[in-house]
Amino acid sequence: MTDRTFASPDLAGDNRRSALERKLGHYMTLTYSERDALRWLERRERRYAAGSVVLHENEETDALHVVASGWLHGSTRLPDEARQILRFYFVGDLTTTFSIAWGVSAATLTAVSDCTLYEFPRDALWRIFSEHPRLAGLFYGVAASEQVAMADRLTSVGRTDAITRIGKLLLDIRSQLRVVDGESGSTFELPLTLQDLGDAVGLTKTHVSRTLKKLEDQRLLERDGRIIRIVDVAELASRVGFEDRYGHIATDWLPDAAPR
């Protein structure tokens, strides 16, 4: 439990059920042919060490990725060197949305933990769209839910104070790492610096430090190095107004059986 980063390599053999398949299968029952199609996106495996950059902002690329293990973040930099972390990517996520709309990436993709990605070309995405419309619809739905997640972050940054922003961010990350420890508590490794946290929610590292201390003083949080323990998830969630939107998206507009 101390090092989540390396939770998957040895399991990888078992997990060859495909990261995408497991995530999307949770939303909708997939046909064999759809599963096959998803596995086609996961033929080229790449490994990245924690902290390494997978793709630079404005870099020209044809490659898209599925996260197989570990996590990453997408960020952008302003002329004055300020950085905004736009979102995080977890197992089963596609990193298409910042690069599919243009020839270049709109964000820098950085590995937070050691991670494994599957790389595939844009053409492969076309294959899915042309032959598996239900998957295309699901991709669209997932993109929509990601847009809502970013809207939540925007609301947090634009309209709430430091404690709420940090609290929400930690709950959000916890929720996506899905590490539950005991009844209401939750422990996980957070390999992010204060600078990273600040860049995600629009605060300076100095103020993030003070804010985390406040959360500790209020007995909502415990820290031991990179290990974070949210003492009472429900309490913190209600305090900062966190609502977990993941885990479900509507597929009722897609037919049940496989078409064609």
Place this chain on the structure above:
Amino acid sequence: MTDRTFASPDLAGDNRRSALERKLGHYMTLTYSERDALRWLERRERRYAAGSVVLHENEETDALHVVASGWLHGSTRLPDEARQILRFYFVGDLTTTFSIAWGVSAATLTAVSDCTLYEFPRDALWRIFSEHPRLAGLFYGVAASEQVAMADRLTSVGRTDAITRIGKLLLDIRSQLRVVDGESGSTFELPLTLQDLGDAVGLTKTHVSRTLKKLEDQRLLERDGRIIRIVDVAELASRVGFEDRYGHIATDWLPDAAPR
């Protein structure tokens, strides 16, 4: 030119070339059958007066919309009554992303000007996805570009000061209204209150007032009631680091001719 709001009603007859068709046709050459399919989304016309609410946050709905004329915004409200305006919608935009992923809308959709929308059920979207994969791909690309636009707003709110936020927002709106008046200058009607502007960029109405005054003092902006004139677009753009990302999205991963 004084009243953009009413620019389209009389043109509407001519514009029955379909708002979506004109927008998407700009990105990619569409086949006749694709054009037809898009027009199928525009059979039920609805009109909304400026300020009226099209759809409430958390409201259950099956309806999706295409903007035919006018503009709108999507917003969300926090328990403490604070509001965040998440994005604006202009002619040719789809309002699907906040409602397709769940049975309820994740945002309140409000008409900024008088506007005309085309309403269609989710099933109609499936029709497109199943029969016109290139359009599905294009929808996906558009959703991705919208995500990048929201990422830009997040960066603006999280990492820049009041002048930059407001300046960027005005340039953004101007750019989407695409009303150019003269060489480098630009005049348009802005039917938003200071509260609205503040809710879009995370500032109070009081501070928005002061910020607009500063922009005027610096001869970057002129105001006359609801009429805004950006004195020198290029100058303001470089001052606040605005980059116009609209007008183009990549379609090279989609085949040229119609498939099937």
Place this chain on the structure above:
DNA sequence: CGCTAATTTGATTTTCGTCAATGAACGTGG
């Protein structure tokens, strides 16, 4: 063990928010 990067803490400044009052614009009804 020592170097570097990250964190913590304090002092101070800045930006933006809050509160409150005034004024202008607009629409409505008498």
Place this chain on the structure above:
DNA sequence: CCACGTTCATTGACGAAAATCAAATTAGCG
């Protein structure tokens, strides 16, 4: 057509949250 009320914009005084600047301390890593 004017009086009135409502909403919105402006302005000023003040306060609070977060940024900045600057050490000092700690943790991580080779």
